[in-house]
Every structure is written in structure tokens, then in C-alpha cells.
Amino acid sequence: VIRKSSETIEEIREGMRGGDGLVIVRHLFRKEEFKANVRLCARLLLPPGASIGEHTHEAEDEVYIVIHGTGLLRDGSKETRVSPGDAILTGRGQSHAIRNDGTHDLELIAMIMCYA
């Protein structure tokens, strides 16, 4: 299944996971399109000032991969500046959060894989 960028389903999330501003979620493939247990495969766009609040992942692993822009990524209690090519893996009850504290859009790939 090829999904052109223009065919993605766009969802606008306000205060995502308790964060600030709007996050644009562009779903590349729906959960039902996978046979593997994947519940999210999306591009996330955080405009300047936007954030995804801190939240945990219990029975699933989430990967963020930074594509464009820079931001502040929280991995548990540790905060790191990230830029394109940087990634985070969160699961096993760990928490993460991300904030665009820059002046350009921050774009990520996000994928969530469930354990069972």
C-alpha cells in the first residue's frame, strides 16, 4: 500500500497529552492496515510553542524520530535538545514529552507498537 503525503488523514489535537497549543497528526497508515500490532504510524507537526505533555507507555513501545526542526525532548527525568536524525524509544512504563521551543516547525515520525 503506497500512501502519498497528500492522502494522509489529518487530525488536529489541542493540548495533546496535556501539552500546549496544537499538534497536527498526519496518519500514514491506520491500525487496521497493519497485520503486526501497530496502533499509530504518523507524522507529527508541532508549530513553535507547541508541546506533547509527559505521558507513559505501559504495554507498548513508541518511537519518535525527528525529521525537521529542533526541540526539547524529555526522557523520564532527563531533558535533551534534539535535531533531525535524533530518535527516542519509550516503553516498559517509561514516560516522555516533547516541546518545540524553537522558531521553526518541529516535525517527527511517531510509531506505536503494542506488546501483545
Place this chain on the structure above:
Amino acid sequence: VIRKSSETIEEIREGMRGGDGLVIVRHLFRKEEFKANVRLCARLLLPPGASIGEHTHEAEDEVYIVIHGTGLLRDGSKETRVSPGDAILTGRGQSHAIRNDGTHDLELIAMIMCYA
């Protein structure tokens, strides 16, 4: 776990899956770092002229997401020109291939999730 771009493990594959030239595979997270059943999470760089040959995925789903550049993506018997933001999902015994027929590097995210 935060993985900075500079910390990725780089692997150079020649004639990947029967394709042409070299493909640089930058592993973001190893299989062992996931609790979910993910066996590849990488950035792939195909210089101009490079390709990944046609191959099938039986008991796993693979997602490619184009990050930079353009190329020719084969989905079964169908060929489509792709550019940044375009994606492909391949599994259930389907096949795919990709070729950088342009003059700039083609960069993808690739993730493989096993069914069991």
C-alpha cells in the same frame, strides 16, 4: 532511550536485496532494545543510482517513509514516483523495491514489525 543521530550504528550494504550500488543503513535502535517485536528501525540512505532489489515480507510488516529526495518505489507490480512524506506499507507476502533514479541522496525511515 534517546539515540542521537551521531550515535547510530552505521552499516554499509552492497547490492542490498539484489539492488545496485551501496545503501547506508543507520540503525536507530537494535531489536533487543524493543520489547515489542520490532526487528529493524533505521534510516536508509540511497545515493544516486542505488537501489534495494525487489523482496517479499512474509511474517512481518515493513514501513518505508521518504524523508529526503525522490525515487521510484515498486509496490508489487506497480511503480510510483515518491517524494518526502510519502510512505509504503508492505507485508502479508507482498513485495517491494526502491530505486534512487535522481541526482540527490534519497533518505528513508524503515521499520520492520514481526507478526509473532
